[in-house]
Amino acid sequence: MDYQTFQPHPDLSALVKFYWTLEVPFDPKNQKQKIIPDGCIEMTFNLEDKIKRYVSESEFVVHPNAMVMGQRTKSYYIEPLGNVNSFAICFYPHGFANFVCTPLENLVDVETPIESLFGEIPSKELKQKISQATSTQERIEIIEIFLLNKLNQNTTIENLVKTTVDTLISTNGSTPINQILKNDLSKRRQLERKFRKQIGISPKQLGKVLRLQTALKMLLNGNENLTSIAYESEYFDQAHFIKDFKEFIGNTPKEFLGNENMALSTLFYK
Numbered sequence: 001m002d003y004q005t006f007q008p009h010p011d012l013s014a015l016v017k018f019y020w021t022l023e024v025p026f027d028p029k030n031q032k033q034k035i036i037p038d039g040c041i042e043m044t045f046n047l048e049d050k051i052k053r054y055v056s057e058s059e060f061v062v063h064p065n066a067m068v069m070g071q072r073t074k075s076y077y078i079e080p081l082g083n084v085n086s087f088a089i090c091f092y093p094h095g096f097a098n099f100v101c102t103p104l105e106n107l108v109d110v111e112t113p114i115e116s117l118f119g120e121i122p123s124k125e126l127k128q129k130i131s132q133a134t135s136t137q138e139r140i141e142i143i144e145i146f147l148l149n150k151l152n153q154n155t156t157i158e159n160l161v162k163t164t165v166d167t168l169i170s171t172n173g174s175t176p177i178n179q180i181l182k183n184d185l186s187k188r189r190q191l192e193r194k195f196r197k198q199i200g201i202s203p204k205q206l207g208k209v210l211r212l213q214t215a216l217k218m219l220l221n222g223n224e225n226l227t228s229i230a231y232e233s234e235y236f237d238q239a240h241f242i243k244d245f246k247e248f249i250g251n252t253p254k255e256f257l258g259n260e261n262m263a264l265s266t267l268f269y270k
Helices: 120-132 136-151 159-170 185-198 203-220 226-232 238-249 260-269
Strands: 002-006 016-024 033-035 041-046 051-054 060-062 066-069 076-080 084-091 111-113
Touching: 002 136, 016 136, 033 260, 041 120, 066 120, 084 136, 120 136, 159 185, 159 203, 185 203, 203 226, 203 238, 226 238
Parallel strands: none
Antiparallel strands: 002 016, 016 084, 033 076, 041 066, 041 084, 051 060, 051 076, 066 111
């Protein structure tokens, strides 16, 4: 597996977290891979063979060649049908809402073809340019022109939502929402409504995903002391950490390490 990340232009760096590429030659022995929620929304272009996502043990759907994966509330398995050659844009939780008018709660846990969000003709032109580009840098330049044009056509995200997201990111999801809002219940209701529209999930759900990501990185970087991880990630205790881990990933932390189905997630999140 060859996975690389690239930084966005400064004009987009507040909204786009990074670009990434992934190349995996086909091998019949390759295991299906579990993908873990990370709190981000991604636009992905498959440049070679198709990829399928399992919806049950044996049933699956095939990814569109150009799609947006909204916020994820649970882990899921994918498996390539051939060679993998992907180019993707990873948006901050509040980033993608600046480019579309569609409520992002409609995109949760599904793969949405870009035609549904940007229209048939612009999407066809974009897909053609991305597929014909001869380098990652050229693809980055193409997508940045596209995004900057879209940014100028849409209103920006609500300040209340952005402030909450920024606080959750800066504290790795550990700050209680009521504390961010200074216990203003009227703002809580307003935030919940706007958050689902502009982020896709609730503030509490995003906080749980971000905190889990912090713990997961510690685990992948060699800290196997679950009590220590729970404490440093500001979980109430080890049991609380393991409960959240199993809820989002479907395995215990110890089952996660060294699992062949987790090889791709390990690459992404380490």
